Amino acid sequence: MDKSAKEITCPKCSGKEIGVGNQSGYAVMYPDNKMSLGSKIKYLICVECGFIIESYVEKPEKFKGTH
Numbered sequence: 001m002d003k004s005a006k007e008i009t010c011p012k013c014s015g016k017e018i019g020v021g022n023q024s025g026y027a028v029m030y031p032d033n034k035m036s037l038g039s040k041i042k043y044l045i046c047v048e049c050g051f052i053i054e055s056y057v058e059k060p061e062k063f064k065g066t067h
């Protein structure tokens, strides 16, 4: 088994087909205390039921030191 190919299963419908979505424009996440460009948000979406399994920013290093 190849462990690097992590299989993701939808917790809602047990679907195994996962798509990747992007949000940009007004949905960009900006660091709280920096005059800096934000990061796009990415989503892992079940293509069967539309459930968003994961969302994360593309460049988490931009958010260091904001808390």
Ligand SMILES: [Zn+2]
Pocket: 010, 011, 012, 013, 014, 015, 046, 047, 048, 049, 050, 051
């Ligand atoms: Zn699903």
